[in-house]
Amino acid sequence: MQDSQSSSSLTMIVLCVCVFLLPACFSHPLAGWVSSPGHPGGYEPHSEMMWERCAPAGHILTLSIIHLDLEESYQCENDAVKVFADSLLLKTLCGSMSTEQLQSRVNPSLHSSPGGCLSLTFEADFSNTERHTGFRAFYTVQDVDECWHSDLKCSHFCQNYIGGYSCSCKPGYHLSEDRHTCIVNCTEERFGSGVLTPPGSPGPYYENAHCSYTLTVDEGEQLILSFIGEFDVESRDGRCVDSLTIKTDSATFGPFCGQEAPAPINTAARRIKVLFRTDQGGTNQGFSLSYNTKLMECPGIVTANSILSPQKRVYTKGDTVTVQCVTGYSVDSATKKTFESTCLRSGKWSPVYSCELVDCGIPEIKEPDLIALTEEDPLTTYKQNISFRCLSEHYKLHGHDSFTCNASGQWETIEHLLSPQVDLPRCIPVCGMNKQPFSAGRVFGGEDAKLGQIPWQLLTKQPNRGGASLISDRWAITAAHVVVGQETKTLMFYGGMIDGLDQNAVKMETEKIIIHPGYKVENPHQTNYDNDIALVRMSARVPLSTNIMPVCLPEKSNGPVMEAKLGTVSGFGGTSKNPLRSRYLQYGHVKEYSEVPCFDTTLKVTDNMFCAGGDEGVDTCKGDSGGPLIIPVLGRGSQETPYRLKGIVSWGPAECGDKNFKGYYTKVENYLDWIRETMETN
Structure with missing residues (x-):
């Protein structure tokens, strides 16, 4: 023990x-x-x-x-x-x-x-x-003994001691921040001419090298680089394992690797950086880079997308050139196409402006509630196209619908038919279309019209009962004697209905009442209905629908006004049941009569009027004044032959419905110029 x-x-x-x-x-x-x-x-x-x-x-x-x-x-x-x-x-x-x-x-x-x-x-x-x-x-x-058992290996040497270990490096290397990897940090600045080789030369260059050499020459000079002797920088499968890169303030050359030496480099710079990066292995021999100086030259381009005049092989200090942007480009998005620039001692051009792609911009749309671009965010630069569309089926595009941005920064038609400054298209109401139900109704003693059958028919009740025709989404046309004396007042017109008492009718307030200047009132009694026509501008755009749409204006003709066709007249005037007025919209078919006068009258009949009536007493009556007479006959209209306003109910015999007497209508085609000019200027 x-x-x-x-x-x-x-x-x-x-x-x-x-x-x-x-x-x-x-x-x-x-x-x-x-x-x-x-x-x-x-x-x-x-x-x-x-x-x-x-x-x-x-x-x-x-x-x-x-x-x-x-x-x-x-x-x-x-x-x-x-x-x-x-x-x-x-x-x-x-x-x-x-x-x-x-x-x-x-x-x-x-x-x-x-x-x-x-x-x-x-x-x-x-x-x-x-x-x-x-x-x-x-x-x-x-x-x-961590040098044998640790996963944290030293890249060069490992020294074990009691309780730990340490790494050390070969001469020329030092430990990185991880205290295991040996790297070469070869940062150096050089001035003038010389030859640059990587660390370790002659012989294989160092591993884990992060070299940055700054080469500088005097102002007014530039560095010219060329590779001499062997070039051997590690690469694998066409990709750089180690790399050599040369950078100036405005350009980068490389990275270079492999065994084929790069071509000489005219740097156009007085200060460059040479960056050399290597990995952890390899036995490649590196390179020898010769750097020399020459007088500074300005590059053969001042800015992208431009050409120089005069053209020279070499530009040196003091040379001045005119820089012209190529077609479709302008200086800083302006309309200016050229500027002058001078070569400075530093090898740079001054001044320098950008030649940027011409941009026509999004055109200003005046009626965004009616018309819009086909694409929401279209490209608007040189040679790009835009197109327009109407937002409602009750409108159609008027004018060119497609445009191209030209080199001057303006939109022009693709067909190049018009000048570069082209008016944008407009959306105008579809005219002369209706719902097509048909029956043999009559105005005086007739039957009721169907809703949407005569969508251009309007009615005014005060102070005089009469009719009108919608000819656009802002304008109506009527007889002058219906609105005479009311030019400074606000009247109310009703549309989109067939019942004169319909509470859901579209209500339209007048903004302007313009009577034809040739219409004269002779007191105490009207003795002349010549130029019995007036235009009414509404205070707001009329909301078009299948129940309220404009009628088309007529085309000028050399023959009979109604072109030897039957037409249809409509209104809320007197009927056989009520000679004063009708609650419901009535219509009837009439034809033109060439006999003048249509009945015995002391009133003057002019070329601005025509006579029309129907068989069996079909006629207009009191309260129909200002209403439409259209061709073709109701029920025969189409896209190819829309309904056109040929006449305005004007005047007639004292008694309505006499088959021996006919009524007079204002001949609308005589006033087309006045109508269009008045609408454009008001």
Whole structure:
């Protein structure tokens, strides 16, 4: 027993001497014994214990079991000793094993990770059939050789020391911030002429090189670069592994690699940077870059998308050129096409302006509620096209619908038929179209019209009851005698209905009432209906629909006004049931009569009037004045032959419906110029 204690003390002294360099702050012993309770005299039933130690950084903790004598049981379920490394179970032991068995089968696996911990537990159950001595083990703290076992490898040299390791580099290298990689940081500034080679030359250039050379010459001079001798910069599969790049303030040359030397470079700069980057391996030989000086030259281009005049091979200090933007480009988006620029001593042109693509811009649309661009965000630069569309089916495009941006920054028609400054198209109401239900109604004594059948028919009730025809979305036309004396007043017109009492009718207030200047009123009684025509401008755009739409104006004709066709006249005037007025819109078919006069009258009949009437008493009556007479006859209109306004109900005999007498109508085609001019100027 005394020999065993002496041996243990001696071992501890030797270990302490071997590890005296470990940090003093490590609080546990660096070596020692651990054994079961009562060892070697034997452990009692229900014995248990726990032991744990941790290694300092850069060290591991090892455990060597030199004696094991426990109760043998299935899967060590009775008495057992368990060893853990960082809470991970390494071994569960029971029974008896010799020293040789322990040394070969168990002890090699009983160690912690670097800086990790070992723990041990022992538990005995309630009884043993014979007495067992237990176990005894010896633990030590050992240094780790990171140079062999660490994943953090040094790129050049590794030096191990107790508790850690360090990296070092070959001459010409230094450690990067990661303290493992050896790099070359070859930053250098040079002036004048010379030859530049990479670090390590002659011979293979250094790995992990991050070289940045700044080359500078006097103002008024520029650097000329050429590669001399061998050029060998690592590449793989056509891609640069290592690279050489040359940069000026305005240009970049490279990256260069491989074995074919780049062509000479006229840098057009007095200051350049040469950047050389390499990876961690390779035995390539590098390059030799000769840099020399020559007088500064200005480049053969001042700005993109332009041409110079005069054209010269070389431009030097003091040369002045005229810079002209190519077709479709202008100076800074303006209409200016040229500017002058002078070559400076620095090798730069001054002044320099950009030649930018001409942009015609989005044209201003005056009626955005009616017309819009076909595309929401179209391209508007040189040679780009735009087109327009109407937003409502009740309008059609008038004028050219497609335009091209020309070189002057103006929109022009694709056909180039008009001058570059072209008026934009307009959306004008579709005229002369209706719903087509048809019946043989009559005005005086006739039947009711259907809704949408005569959508241009308007009605005014005060102060004089009369009709009118819508001829655009802002204008109506009527007889002058219906609105005479009301020119300074606001009247109300109704449309989009067939019932004169319809509360849902479209209401239109007048903004202007313009009576033909040739219409004369002779007091006390009207004796002349010549020029019985007036235009009415509404205060707001009329909301067009299938129930309210304009009628087309007529075309001039050389023959009969109604072109020997039947026409249709309509209105809310007197009927056979009520000679004063009708609640519902009536219509009837009439034809033109060439006999003059249509009835015995003292009133003057002029060429601005024509006579029309129908068979069996079809006629207009009081309250129909100002209403429309259209051709073709109602029910025969189409896209090809829209309904046109040929006449305005003007005057007739005192008694309505006499088949022997006809009525007079204002001949609308005589007033087309006045109508269009009045609408355009008002």
